Each structure stands twice: as C-alpha cells, then as structure tokens.
Amino acid sequence: MSSAEPRTAGPDHLWSVDEHLEDVLTTVRPLEPIELQLLDAQGCVLVDDVTVPVFLPPFDNSSMDGYAVRVADVSGASEEFPAVLDVVGDVAAGSAGLLRVGPGQAARIMTGAPLPPGAETVVPVEWTDGGLGDGPVSGMRARGLAPEGAGGQVRVYRPAGARAHVRAKGSDVKAGDRALEAGTVLGPPQIALLAAIGRGTVRVRPRPRVVVLSTGSELVQPDEQLGDGQIYDSNSFALTAAARDAGAIAYRVGAVADDVDTLRSTIEDQLVRADLLVTTGGVSVGAYDVVKEALSHVGDEDEPGGGMEFRRLAMQPGKPQGFGSVGPDHIPLLALPGNPVSAYVSFELFVRPVIRTLMGLQDVHRPTVRATLAADGALSSPKGRRQFLRGSYADGEVRPIGGAGSHLVAALAQADALIVVPEDAESVEPGAEVEVVLLG
Amino acid sequence: MSSAEPRTAGPDHLWSVDEHLEDVLTTVRPLEPIELQLLDAQGCVLVDDVTVPVFLPPFDNSSMDGYAVRVADVSGASEEFPAVLDVVGDVAAGSAGLLRVGPGQAARIMTGAPLPPGAETVVPVEWTDGGLGDGPVSGMRARGLAPEGAGGQVRVYRPAGARAHVRAKGSDVKAGDRALEAGTVLGPPQIALLAAIGRGTVRVRPRPRVVVLSTGSELVQPDEQLGDGQIYDSNSFALTAAARDAGAIAYRVGAVADDVDTLRSTIEDQLVRADLLVTTGGVSVGAYDVVKEALSHVGDEDEPGGGMEFRRLAMQPGKPQGFGSVGPDHIPLLALPGNPVSAYVSFELFVRPVIRTLMGLQDVHRPTVRATLAADGALSSPKGRRQFLRGSYADGEVRPIGGAGSHLVAALAQADALIVVPEDAESVEPGAEVEVVLLG
Known part of the structure; x- marks a missing residue:
C-alpha cells in the first residue's frame, strides 16, 4: 500500500460514493509480481511481454497420417495407374533419427512427425492401399497388430503437390x-x-490473499443453536465467497466478539497471511462499535500510510465505512458495515475493485447498463444519498426485489443486479431509465 | 454413467456435431449429490428446496444505535422541550438477559440488539444528547471510554412513532x-x-474430478530441452485450465508416450480419482494411435455402458473423436484429437457441456450470438463439415484470427470467439451474418 496524499476531509465530511472509491483505489497498488507454475497462474495478469524462443512448429511436419514421398514419384498417379513405391520404414511423432526417402521410396508417416530428408510431400493414407494391395484404405492398421505395415510396397492412387499436408x-x-x-x-x-x-512458469501478479472476519457478539456459527438475542453469522461466509468470486484466495476467520483486545489480537494474527483485510460490523455510531475503537491501535501508526479512517458515505445501504491500513506492512483494510445487505453491497462497490486492482487487472468494476424500471409503483429514495436497490435484470428491464431494508438477505439471494438511484432523485417512476450494476 | 441405448451407427458413419453431442450428453448423468460445507459448495447446484427453519430476524431488533423507549414518553419531545428519561442500562447486540424499560425510562440500544420488554420504539442517538447534556450528538462514545453512558439521564429531542427503527x-x-x-x-x-x-452444510452436486492426459511420444514438458522431432506438451495444460474454468476439479497427468501398455496402466491408475477422463491425441487413422488401441481393453467391457467408440465427425477442426466409458464404474472418457486447436475446440464443444451436465447445471453450453463477419476476403470452408474458426468478437461484429490450421495456437490465444461455418456453406462473404460461440 502506498502512502497516498493525506486525507484532508474532516470527520463531518459526508463522502460521496465516488470520492470514497477514488480514495480507496488511488491508495491500493497492484501486488508485486511472482513467478508461478503455468496452471497456478490461471486468471492472473501477465507482467512482461512474452517473446517466443522457438519456432512453432519447430520443424516441418506432417498434418496427416500417410506416406512421405517425392513429388515426381506420385505425379500422374491414379487408381488405374497407381505409383508403386518401396516403403523404407515408419516416421512416428517424436522420431529423432530420420529415414531418408530416395527416388521410388516412401516412408510411412504419422500426424505431427517430422518430414524426413528427401521427402517433398505427404500423401494421406486414404489415397493409398496402405501397403495391403487391396485398393484405397480408410486408415493404417495399428502397429501392434501389423508391424509389417512399415515395409513392403505401397500403391499411391493420387498425386500430391510440393509440401502438401506439410505444416x-x-x-x-x-x-x-x-x-x-x-x-x-x-x-x-x-x-x-x-x-x-x-514456458513452464510465468511472471504474474498473484491472486491477493484476503482475510474476512465479521464482528459482533450476537453472531453464532451456522449449525449451532441460537440463544436469545443471537443471529447466525452470514457476512463472513458471503464475503469469503464473494472474494473468491472476484479472484482472491480468501480466508474466512469467522465471527469475533465485540471486544477490542480480542479483535485487535485476531487482526494482528491474521496480518501474516493477508494482502487485504475485510471486516464487517462495528463501524457505526454505537458504544460497542469495536472495529472503530480497535483499529487505530493496530500496528505502527507513525509509519506513512498507516492508520484507519472511519467515514459516513452518502449512500444507502452502506453509510458507515472504514478504510486505511494496518500493521507494519500497511496492509489495506476495508471495514464494512455489519448489516448483511450493507456488507454485500459495500463489498461489490469497494472491495471487489480493490481485489481486482491488487491483481493488476484493468477492468476492475462490475459492468453497468441502462435499463427501464419495471415496478408496480414508484421507488422512493433518500435525498442526497445514492441508493442501491436489489433487482432482477433481463432484456433491458430491471425489476426491484424486496425492499430497501439492509437486513433483507432473502431478497438479495434472488437478485442479480443493483438498481442505482442517484443522489438527487427522491423517487423513480416505473418506466424511467435507471443505471443497473450487473452482479452475475 | 448410464447404460445408454446401443450406438448403432456403423464405423463408416460420419457423425454430425449435433449427433455426437447428443449422444454424449444423453449418456452422462449428473453426479450423485453430497453434503458440503457452505464455502465448499460455492458454484455448485442445490439439490433440494431449502426451507427456512427460523424467523429472520429471529426477534424484533433495533435498526439504529439509539435509545429504546415508550412512545408516550417521547411524544411531543423537541429541542426546546426534550423528554428527559432515566437510562436503565445498555442493550448490546447479542444481549440475552434483557432490561425492562418502564415508564420514564430508556435503554441505550445498539444496532441489531433485541428490543427490550416494555420498549415500543427506538430513537436514534442523533435525536438525543447521548446522555451528555450538551445538545444533539453525532454518536455514542465508546463504552471503553465512557461506561457512564449506560446510566444517568438522556434528553430526547424528537418523538418517535410505535416501532420506529425496529426490524x-x-x-x-x-x-x-x-x-x-x-x-x-x-x-x-x-x-x-x-x-x-x-445452514452450515448443504446438499449439492459436487464439482466433477476431471483427469486430463495428453498422449504422444513427441511431447516434452515445458522448461525441458526439445530434442529432434519433439514439441512441447500444451494440451494437458490448456485442457486442465479449461476444465477448471468450466467448474471442475482438474488433475493434469501430463504427457504419456505412445505405448499401449503405459497408456492403459496410466488410465487404470487414474480411475480412482476421476469422474471424467479426457485424453488428447492417438485417435486418428495412424499406426501409432494408441488411445484407440488401448482403450477398448481398459476395465471390464462386458458391463453395460462400458467400452469406447471412435468416430469421424463432420467437423473442422476435430474430425476424429472417441467417446465411451472405462473401468468397472464406467467412468466417461472423451478422447480428443491431438492438435492443440482441435483439442481446445473439441473441449469447448463437447467436454465443457459434459462437465456442466455432471454438475447438474441447466445451462451447459457457451452462449452464441449472431454477428456480422468482418473480414478482408471470403472465408472458405470444406463442404459437408461444420467449421469452427477462431475469431474476435465485439459490438455485433466478428473478425477471423489466424487461419484454419489446427496447429495455430498463437492465433487461438488472441481469440475470444469461434465463428461457425455450417456444413452446407463452402464460403462466407464479408458482411454475411454468422453464428458465433462466445468463449469469454
């Protein structure tokens, strides 16, 4: 993480979505490249131009199973008057010591095998008797069944021009x-x-390692029994899955209780395996919002780039957001709000582009389209805040799903798009054109 | 793999692309469901309807940080005439033993915390003095810094209707x-x-385990030295990556020499970890096409569904194809041709849909669009064969990349689409409408 320009906006500044996003994206930098095995580099961004060290194919080779011959020996060949050639042996793919094909001779050759010295062209086996003397064949007999195929004579029924069937x-x-x-x-x-x-290895920007933890003393692991006042932790699952979907290697830490020391030591423990930390909850104005309280004390805040800032965004859902870096290596941290829909929308808008920036991708945002609002009534939206409603998009139309409540995770699971209602709109009528973020 | 209807087409039958695809897809069956941890089930298909076992949220709770109060106690409250209430304590998220809020009382409440008995509504902290006596505040002071905030008195400056800020x-x-x-x-x-x-676990169809092996005595592992007549193995890398891209857990076995016994024992060894086997090379009419030779002898071919069939398809590239099943469990096997472009195109057309069928997905094919051909000259295509040319697609136009040669892997790496030239067309003029398979 670089030391970006100091953030001068005061604590009362209401950040627009775009200001916050720009601040975040100008601060994070693509990860340093590493050399990876080819299959480990799948989905990663190449760092250097790759120059070809060899010719491809590295040698003239046959594109057919057939016979390598001289052009003059097969010119004028026909079914009635076949060219009869002596077969001097096989040239298989991978053959090294090559036969020489002289006048009146043919070498049986396999697809991909090097054109032997002396040969000028290839006649496909289907244009020959395959050495069997019974007219045109549809293929060669397997070597295991007919080792004699590589000797004797072959009848060629059609001529071939120079370098026919040669790559x-x-x-x-x-x-x-x-x-x-x-x-x-x-x-x-x-x-x-x-x-x-x-090339067996390649230099790419690696997939970022993203550590996801949710905070909240009310959170219980799925499959356990809910006590009074408790709910299941869903954010750590949802955002770990979303981070993987964005291209990251993601680690789910799970729910941490609302206790400053526990949270601080958990984060310090995780720093060794994190290129990015994402937390949910504890960023609002309550007395138990321990993420806010804990994070200004992680690592060395005297170093440039260190420290966290907590903000209010002109956005619904997702108003409270924290961003900064932690630890001696200034690992970027995004502290998202705790309501499941707020957390998910914040992830899509801010964390996903960070992950893709760390990967060195150019195209870090979800695609957006313009669509016609299909709804039973007008959508209302708080003035001065950009609203992101869950929707279902198809064929140029978008339909809202569920309400605006940031706890409506059931509706979220049916949505494939976010409907954007701009800051200056307080309502949007059915039939109006709206901006839509496609999540699929 | 089910015992499909016997394939009656004789060895000389030229299969259309659609016939072959239908034969393959009607033979393979979705994998048996298993119970997976949530995050391991990402991208998988749910097998059963999931019914909600709990209410969500499980209890009335606050959507704001604020004070839980009785409606009558704050009706008529204003900045000039605030309601002054006794703070009886905190209700944090996750609180179990709840305070009771009586007349004239307030409980400080955090977002997500259960509405305590006696309370009828929530006033946000921003509508109060936060217990500090100095007019409206912007938030609560952290409990660690100000434990006294949970007691004393609070001034409420605005009324709230019943169940305001209550989820x-x-x-x-x-x-x-x-x-x-x-x-x-x-x-x-x-x-x-x-x-x-x-739900901590869920029943889904698992990702198929796909074993990829290439065959050919000419193949050398990347980063090793090429000898005479040798080329680098690219198919095992490309198809392993493509299988992962399709959703599979893929294992790359790498190149196996053209030797029947080696190939047979390699395949038998791999059966234990395979839901699907994919080979490249050795399926044509040459004498060294050992895949053909070896595969009819793997496992027990007396069992229904066992055995392999090798075919010619009316297709370019990708004419020779093998399909069937091997081993006592009748693991499906697709034997693709060995030229890199043939292998890749065959994978896209046949193997990717098989992987997605094994996963239980409904939508198993790549999307296709109609596009206008943008080219400098007419494209020629062999009559009677469906040709798949590599292309670059954008904004309703597709442009061919490289030639028709099945060894042109450099051009393949620049392509994002396949241009389909139907069986009955021998040439396609620039400006014509063509079908395009989008690979991205």
Missing part, C-alpha cells in the same frame, strides 16, 4: 515473435500458448 | 418459507442466505 516450421509463430502482451489475463488458450513455446 | 421478527423470512429452490447455483448471496438461516 511448415515457424508457420504458427517464429522465434522472436511476441506471443503475449504484458497485461494479458491468462486463460486456457494463453496457457496453451505458453506451454507450446516451452 | 420486526420474520420481516426478512418466516419459518417455513422456501429460501432457495432446488437447481439454484450457489453464489455469494445464496451462501449468505443459507448461513443466515443457520
């Missing part, structure tokens, strides 16, 4: 070509290319 | 409601809901 050395890529650009996200085809040019 | 028991979901339908894919919001209703 030329370097026809895919040439040594010195740029295979992939820095910034490329490594999916299966990019991994295919890296392997094909002999 | 009613069951207002999110009620016991007996259906939380999630069978067939739902579990993303972060669904995991949030399951945790919130106390």
Whole structure:
C-alpha cells in the first residue's frame, strides 16, 4: 500500500460514493509480481511481454497420417495407374533419427512427425492401399497388430503437390515473435500458448490473499443453536465467497466478539497471511462499535500510510465505512458495515475493485447498463444519498426485489443486479431509465 | 454413467456435431449429490428446496444505535422541550438477559440488539444528547471510554412513532418459507442466505474430478530441452485450465508416450480419482494411435455402458473423436484429437457441456450470438463439415484470427470467439451474418 496524499476531509465530511472509491483505489497498488507454475497462474495478469524462443512448429511436419514421398514419384498417379513405391520404414511423432526417402521410396508417416530428408510431400493414407494391395484404405492398421505395415510396397492412387499436408516450421509463430502482451489475463488458450513455446512458469501478479472476519457478539456459527438475542453469522461466509468470486484466495476467520483486545489480537494474527483485510460490523455510531475503537491501535501508526479512517458515505445501504491500513506492512483494510445487505453491497462497490486492482487487472468494476424500471409503483429514495436497490435484470428491464431494508438477505439471494438511484432523485417512476450494476 | 441405448451407427458413419453431442450428453448423468460445507459448495447446484427453519430476524431488533423507549414518553419531545428519561442500562447486540424499560425510562440500544420488554420504539442517538447534556450528538462514545453512558439521564429531542427503527421478527423470512429452490447455483448471496438461516452444510452436486492426459511420444514438458522431432506438451495444460474454468476439479497427468501398455496402466491408475477422463491425441487413422488401441481393453467391457467408440465427425477442426466409458464404474472418457486447436475446440464443444451436465447445471453450453463477419476476403470452408474458426468478437461484429490450421495456437490465444461455418456453406462473404460461440 502506498502512502497516498493525506486525507484532508474532516470527520463531518459526508463522502460521496465516488470520492470514497477514488480514495480507496488511488491508495491500493497492484501486488508485486511472482513467478508461478503455468496452471497456478490461471486468471492472473501477465507482467512482461512474452517473446517466443522457438519456432512453432519447430520443424516441418506432417498434418496427416500417410506416406512421405517425392513429388515426381506420385505425379500422374491414379487408381488405374497407381505409383508403386518401396516403403523404407515408419516416421512416428517424436522420431529423432530420420529415414531418408530416395527416388521410388516412401516412408510411412504419422500426424505431427517430422518430414524426413528427401521427402517433398505427404500423401494421406486414404489415397493409398496402405501397403495391403487391396485398393484405397480408410486408415493404417495399428502397429501392434501389423508391424509389417512399415515395409513392403505401397500403391499411391493420387498425386500430391510440393509440401502438401506439410505444416511448415515457424508457420504458427517464429522465434522472436511476441506471443503475449504484458497485461494479458491468462486463460486456457494463453496457457496453451505458453506451454507450446516451452514456458513452464510465468511472471504474474498473484491472486491477493484476503482475510474476512465479521464482528459482533450476537453472531453464532451456522449449525449451532441460537440463544436469545443471537443471529447466525452470514457476512463472513458471503464475503469469503464473494472474494473468491472476484479472484482472491480468501480466508474466512469467522465471527469475533465485540471486544477490542480480542479483535485487535485476531487482526494482528491474521496480518501474516493477508494482502487485504475485510471486516464487517462495528463501524457505526454505537458504544460497542469495536472495529472503530480497535483499529487505530493496530500496528505502527507513525509509519506513512498507516492508520484507519472511519467515514459516513452518502449512500444507502452502506453509510458507515472504514478504510486505511494496518500493521507494519500497511496492509489495506476495508471495514464494512455489519448489516448483511450493507456488507454485500459495500463489498461489490469497494472491495471487489480493490481485489481486482491488487491483481493488476484493468477492468476492475462490475459492468453497468441502462435499463427501464419495471415496478408496480414508484421507488422512493433518500435525498442526497445514492441508493442501491436489489433487482432482477433481463432484456433491458430491471425489476426491484424486496425492499430497501439492509437486513433483507432473502431478497438479495434472488437478485442479480443493483438498481442505482442517484443522489438527487427522491423517487423513480416505473418506466424511467435507471443505471443497473450487473452482479452475475 | 448410464447404460445408454446401443450406438448403432456403423464405423463408416460420419457423425454430425449435433449427433455426437447428443449422444454424449444423453449418456452422462449428473453426479450423485453430497453434503458440503457452505464455502465448499460455492458454484455448485442445490439439490433440494431449502426451507427456512427460523424467523429472520429471529426477534424484533433495533435498526439504529439509539435509545429504546415508550412512545408516550417521547411524544411531543423537541429541542426546546426534550423528554428527559432515566437510562436503565445498555442493550448490546447479542444481549440475552434483557432490561425492562418502564415508564420514564430508556435503554441505550445498539444496532441489531433485541428490543427490550416494555420498549415500543427506538430513537436514534442523533435525536438525543447521548446522555451528555450538551445538545444533539453525532454518536455514542465508546463504552471503553465512557461506561457512564449506560446510566444517568438522556434528553430526547424528537418523538418517535410505535416501532420506529425496529426490524420486526420474520420481516426478512418466516419459518417455513422456501429460501432457495432446488437447481439454484450457489453464489455469494445464496451462501449468505443459507448461513443466515443457520445452514452450515448443504446438499449439492459436487464439482466433477476431471483427469486430463495428453498422449504422444513427441511431447516434452515445458522448461525441458526439445530434442529432434519433439514439441512441447500444451494440451494437458490448456485442457486442465479449461476444465477448471468450466467448474471442475482438474488433475493434469501430463504427457504419456505412445505405448499401449503405459497408456492403459496410466488410465487404470487414474480411475480412482476421476469422474471424467479426457485424453488428447492417438485417435486418428495412424499406426501409432494408441488411445484407440488401448482403450477398448481398459476395465471390464462386458458391463453395460462400458467400452469406447471412435468416430469421424463432420467437423473442422476435430474430425476424429472417441467417446465411451472405462473401468468397472464406467467412468466417461472423451478422447480428443491431438492438435492443440482441435483439442481446445473439441473441449469447448463437447467436454465443457459434459462437465456442466455432471454438475447438474441447466445451462451447459457457451452462449452464441449472431454477428456480422468482418473480414478482408471470403472465408472458405470444406463442404459437408461444420467449421469452427477462431475469431474476435465485439459490438455485433466478428473478425477471423489466424487461419484454419489446427496447429495455430498463437492465433487461438488472441481469440475470444469461434465463428461457425455450417456444413452446407463452402464460403462466407464479408458482411454475411454468422453464428458465433462466445468463449469469454
């Protein structure tokens, strides 16, 4: 985490969503690159341009199972007047010591095998008698069943031009070509290319390790018995899943009681495995909001970039938010509100882009579209706050799901979009065009 | 794998892409459900409807940090004439033994804490003096700093109607409601809901374990030295990555030499950890095509559903394909051709849908769109075969990338779509509308 410009806004400043997001994203920096095994780098961002060290294919090779021959020996060949050639042996894929094909000779050749010296072209086995003397065949007999296939004579029934069915050395890529650009996200085809040019490891920005913990003395682990005044912890599960969905390696710490010392020591313990910490709860104006109380004392706040700031955002849900860094390495920490819907919406808007920034991705935000509001009545929204309502989007229309309450997690589970009601709108009529964040 | 109807098409039958796909997909069955921890079930398909066992929230609770009071005690309160109430203590989230709020009394209450007996409504702390006697406050002082805040008197400056800032028991979901339908894919919001209703585990279809192995004596592991006639193994990397991308737990076995006994014993060894096997190479008409040779002898082919069939498909790339099952448990096996582009395209068209079918997903195919062909010249395509060309898609237009050669892995790494040229077309002009498979 870099030492960003000092945040000068006072404690009474009401931050807009965009101000907060900009502050967060200009502060976090992509993780330092590391060298990873190819398959461990899947989904990661390439740091350097990759140049091809070899020709691909590395040698002229056959694109068919057939016979490697000289052009002159098969010119004019037909079913009526086949060319009859002496078979000098097999060239299998991976063959090293190559046969030489002289005039009047043929080498049986397999797909991918190097074109042997002396041969100028390949005739597919379907254009020959396969050495059996009974007219055109549909394939070769397996070597195990017919080792004699590699000798004797073959009848060729059609001519072939020079270098027919031959894949030329370097026809895919040439040594010195740029295979992939820095910034490329490594999916299966990019991994295919890296392997094909002999790269077993690659330098990428790693997936961030994200530690998720929820706070609240009322929280009980699922499958345990609820006591009076208790609820199940859902945030640590939801946000761990959401962090994985965003590309992170996520660790769920689970619920920590509202006790400053416990919270502080839990966070200090987690710093060793965290590139990012996410907490839920304890950030509002109550007397038991221990995240606020605890986090200004974690690590060395004299170092630049250290320290946490707690803010009010012009946003619903998600008004109280904390952001800063903790520990000697200034690990970024986002302290989200504790209501499940507030926590989830805050994660989508702020934490997901942080994770993707840490990964070095260019495109860190969820896609947004304009859509027509399909609703039974007008949506109301608090003036001066940007509201994010849960919705269901399809075919250019979005329909609100559930109400505005930040505890309505059942409705959240049916939603696939957030409907954005801007700060200056107090109501939105059905049929109006609205901005929609697609969550899928 | 079920015992599907016998495949009656003879060895000379040229299968269409659709016939082969239908044969494959009607043969494989979704995996048997298992009970998984919530976070291990991410991305999996729920097998049963989930009914809510508790009310959510389980009790009336405060949506604000403030004071729980009786309505009559604060009616008519104003800044000039505040209601002055005796603070009988704190109700924190997670509180069990509750204070009782009598006439003229208030309990300091935190967000999420249960509404104590006797209290009828909540006034936010910002509508009070917070017990400090100095006019409206912006929040409570942390309990650690000001334990006296839980006692003394509080001045309330605004009235509150009955049950203001109270989230009613069951207002999110009620016991007996259906939380999630069978067939739902579990993303972060669904995991949030399951945790919130106390479900620590859930019955889903697991991610399939897919074993990927490439065959070919010419294949060398990346980072090793290439000898004459050798190339790097890319298929095992590409298809392992693609299997993970499709949702599977994938194991890369790597390259196996073209030797029947080695291949057979490798496959037999892998059966214990495989719900699906994928091989590349060795399925064509050559004499060294050992996959074909080896696979009819793996396991017990007398059992129904056992055995492999090798076919020619009316398709480019990807003409030779093998499909069937191996071993005593009839583990499905797809034997793909060995050229990297053929293998990748075959994976996208056939293996990805199999993986998603094993997961129990409804939507097993990549999305397709219609697009306008943007190209410098006409595309040519072999008559009678469905061609899949690599392309780049944006804004309703698709542009071919690289040529038709099945070894052009560099071009594949730049593509994000497959352009489909149907069987009856021998050429497609620029500006024509084509079907496009989106790979992203």
